[in-house]
Amino acid sequence: MSEAIQTDVLVLGCGIAGGTAALELAEAGLDVLIVSRAERAEESNTYWAQGGIIYTAPDDAPELLAKDIEHAGDGICHRRAVEILTREGPELVERILLERLRVPFDRKPDGSLALGREGGHSLPRILHATDATGRAIEDSLIAELRRHPRVRFLTSHTGVDLLTPAHHGRDRRAIYDPLSCVGAYVLDQSTGRIVRCFARATILATGGLGQIYLRTTNPVGSRGDGLAMAYRAGARVINTEYVQFHPTAFYHRNAPCFLVTEAVRGAGAKLVDERGNPFMERYEPEWKDLAPRDVVARSIHSEILQRGVPNVYLDLRSNIPAERIRTEFPGMYRGCLEYGIDVTRDLLPVVPAAHYAVGGVWADEHGRSTIERLYAVGEVSCTGLHGANRLASTSLLEGLVWGYRSARHIAADLATHDGVRYDDIPAWQPTGHELPDPALIAQDMGSIKHIMWNYVGLVRTTRRLARAIQDLRNLEVEIERFYRAAALTDELLGLRNAVRVALIVTLAAWENHESRGCHYRE
Numbered sequence: 001m002s003e004a005i006q007t008d009v010l011v012l013g014c015g016i017a018g019g020t021a022a023l024e025l026a027e028a029g030l031d032v033l034i035v036s037r038a039e040r041a042e043e044s045n046t047y048w049a050q051g052g053i054i055y056t057a058p059d060d061a062p063e064l065l066a067k068d069i070e071h072a073g074d075g076i077c078h079r080r081a082v083e084i085l086t087r088e089g090p091e092l093v094e095r096i097l098l099e100r101l102r103v104p105f106d107r108k109p110d111g112s113l114a115l116g117r118e119g120g121h122s123l124p125r126i127l128h129a130t131d132a133t134g135r136a137i138e139d140s141l142i143a144e145l146r147r148h149p150r151v152r153f154l155t156s157h158t159g160v161d162l163l164t165p166a167h168h169g170r171d172r173r174a175i176y177d178p179l180s181c182v183g184a185y186v187l188d189q190s191t192g193r194i195v196r197c198f199a200r201a202t203i204l205a206t207g208g209l210g211q212i213y214l215r216t217t218n219p220v221g222s223r224g225d226g227l228a229m230a231y232r233a234g235a236r237v238i239n240t241e242y243v244q245f246h247p248t249a250f251y252h253r254n255a256p257c258f259l260v261t262e263a264v265r266g267a268g269a270k271l272v273d274e275r276g277n278p279f280m281e282r283y284e285p286e287w288k289d290l291a292p293r294d295v296v297a298r299s300i301h302s303e304i305l306q307r308g309v310p311n312v313y314l315d316l317r318s319n320i321p322a323e324r325i326r327t328e329f330p331g332m333y334r335g336c337l338e339y340g341i342d343v344t345r346d347l348l349p350v351v352p353a354a355h356y357a358v359g360g361v362w363a364d365e366h367g368r369s370t371i372e373r374l375y376a377v378g379e380v381s382c383t384g385l386h387g388a389n390r391l392a393s394t395s396l397l398e399g400l401v402w403g404y405r406s407a408r409h410i411a412a413d414l415a416t417h418d419g420v421r422y423d424d425i426p427a428w429q430p431t432g433h434e435l436p437d438p439a440l441i442a443q444d445m446g447s448i449k450h451i452m453w454n455y456v457g458l459v460r461t462t463r464r465l466a467r468a469i470q471d472l473r474n475l476e477v478e479i480e481r482f483y484r485a486a487a488l489t490d491e492l493l494g495l496r497n498a499v500r501v502a503l504i505v506t507l508a509a510w511e512n513h514e515s516r517g518c519h520y521r522e
Contacts, residue, residue: 018205049134073387388517
């Protein structure tokens, strides 16, 4: 029997975007239910963000930040979104992160905030908490949410599909009404039961999709779940061909891929070949190692192909004192030491890795999607802020700003509307009972990752994309058949979402013949 839960607002995901929205909504007097597929609510894309968050420099101005964002976005940033972020972002950092949550950002000996510079930024304006900024923010945010009486958590629960009367209602005439969302079907991973979570408003804050690629800096849950759910519900999805590859992920045959923060290049590290010779000046004479990420990532990719090598290197030792490395980048330093690399003395091997989904569910300046009462914030959304390529450290700030703005809009909107009818949405009807074979799921997931890495990666061609579409369509037919015959698990749901999201990305790349930003066609 399907259980049912009712709340004012359902938040799927709990990084900086979902967490900020939940906190503001609870403060406005609304009941909030936060659903996370992870065992710990802290486990999110935000938690693993090594880099920083944009604040403001002494000589900074909204116009200067806007210029940097638009330069990185390669001419197609949504100007209204840029204006909102540059004018509202620093004030929200001050009010929410510094004053309310008291996030322990790095400070100078005199107690003032230490500001760093990252790729694409014309001056130092980035706040860090060593190389674990996201973790510092997330720990403070979750602690505050747990103290709030109007916030509930459902961890180890995975979204199955959004509840839309047009798709799920007993009254078939609902199909003539505008699309609307009244919550979500959610899988309880421990029992296998499907819970109906009913809400007057629903916020998608599920993060990114990096796990559809072979190499990624994203955590295991970043399979594009929210994007796939919104797509199936009929939401408008845009700009998904723009997938940003972080230029520098740690490379070792026997090690998991982990991010090497851009801040190390901001501190003076150089990209070099195996002999220690810098090469970025040949590709980008003006910005060199601090060029926008798409430029740096493609430069590394080109260097690897030309030289027939598996990776390039970062040289920290020549320009950054050893003590500064250990103090400012302790996580990266320890992670490399585990594999016998002391970055105070050795070159650090790196490769590009899928890092950030620039596109996603279309969202307006309040986070509203094209489906009534469905909002999208953070990486799952596309506000147009990033254009064709995201500027470093804008993602956490975008999550903060749009999390806040969506909450303010929901609180005002719900005050003027009556409740939503839920009795027309039936309980979940299982179609299969046999537990899926994990070996089959792993095989299919591996196929998706290799297809996307080889055919829809840093450099795309017509022939590669055509092959990817063919292979992914065939795979999706088999996965959908598998999905309908088996009992639901988190892994099976992730596989179904991953193949759909891979097709969404690939078809968008196929249709866009213009190389721009992080979509590059030969």
